[in-house]
Amino acid sequence: MNYGDRYRHGEPIASGFVESAVNQVVSKRFVKRQQMAWRPRHAHNLLQIRTAVLNDQLRSYVERWYPSIAGEENHRLAA
Known part of the structure; x- marks a missing residue:
């Protein structure tokens, strides 16, 4: 303005x-x-994802869950 x-x-x-x-x-x-309000289960799941991001493990988890993207470098994973 x-x-x-x-x-x-x-x-x-x-x-x-x-x-x-x-x-x-x-x-x-x-x-x-x-x-x-946070429900304990939802807060726990969010913390699990955040911990995987901080430990650089999110990509390996996603590749295990979705093998079709395992070899593709064009996908960026961030949370």
């Missing part, structure tokens, strides 16, 4: 109306108790 241009044309620069809308959405979500 070009604030100088908006200022020169007398247009509002404040973002209070946007912040208010965000606060309303967030507060409505929390009142309904719909906030996100």
Whole structure:
């Protein structure tokens, strides 16, 4: 956003109306108790993938699960 241009044309620069809308959405979500939560199984699976990435083992796991891509170097695996 070009604030100088908006200022020169007398247009509002404040973002209070946007912040208010965000606060309303967030507060409505929390009142309904719909906030996100990790389930232990899902967190465990995510940590297993992340650990494989950090240990440079993800590619070997994927090649074992999908042998057809084992010889192809064009595939990049990243998480």
